[in-house]
Amino acid sequence: xxLLETAVVASDWLKHEADxxxxxxxxxxxxxxxxxxSGAVLAQLSASSKWVVAAASGSDGSQxxxxxLLFAADATDADVPxxxxxDDAIVSHNGLTWGSTINDATKRAAAIAQLRAQSxxxxxxx
Numbered sequence: 001x002x003l004l005e006t007a008v009v010a011s012d013w014l015k016h017e018a019d020x021x022x023x024x025x026x027x028x029x030x031x032x033x034x035x036x037x038s039g040a041v042l043a044q045l046s047a048s049s050k051w052v053v054a055a056a057s058g059s060d061g062s063q064x065x066x067x068x069l070l071f072a073a074d075a076t077d078a079d080v081p082x083x084x085x086x087d088d089a090i091v092s093h094n095g096l097t098w099g100s101t102i103n104d105a106t107k108r109a110a111a112i113a114q115l116r117a118q119s120x121x122x123x124x125x126x
Contacts, residue, residue: 007037007072008037008038008039008072008095008097009038010038010039010070010071012038012039012092012094012095013038013039013068013091013092013093013094013095013096014068014070014085014089014091015090015091015092015123016089016090017085017088017089017090018087018088018089022087022088023085023086023087023088023089024070024083024084024085024086025067025083025084025086025087026081026082026083026084027044027049027050027051027081027082027084028049028050028051028079028080028081028082029042029050029051029052029069029073029075029079029080029081029082030045030048030050030051030052030075030079031075031076031077031078031079032075032076033052033053033073033075033076034074034075034076035072035073035074035076036053036069036072036073036074036075036097037069037072037097038069038070038071038072038095039068039069039095039096039097040053040068040069040096040097041053041054041065041067041068041069041096041097041098041099041102041111041115042054042065042066042067042068042069042084043055043061043062043063043064043065043066043067044061044064044066044067045060045061045062046060046061047060047061050079051067051082051084053099053100054066054098054099054102054111054114055099055101055102056099056101056102056103056107056110056111057101064114065111065112065114065115066086066114066115066118067084067085067086067118067120068084068085068086068089068091068096068115068120069082069084070082070083070084070085071083085120086118086120087118087119087120088119088120089119089120089121090120090121090123091115091120091121091122091123092122092123092124092125093112093122093123093124093125094125096122098111
């Protein structure tokens, strides 16, 4: 019998957010991002203000981690509306997912520092 993939939910990584959902915002996930799980680290494109998976480098805004996707989304073929955490939150590094170019401890540390600049504290452990 094949193993089922466990769904990631916000409570897996979101440990504290501001009262009255002040940590949450809405936006548009750009088409072509594929199927993203809750906990995907996001960046905002400068030209369109749409959101994409954060990258280790770039010059279009994708290189700056600014938010974390709250609910899973599928932007394989079209832009989709999303809800994300972008301020005043504490999250666990367990459950966060990183773009394919954020692939080592140094790049993750840089992205974590960028999230910290948004008042999102990434904590080790559960």
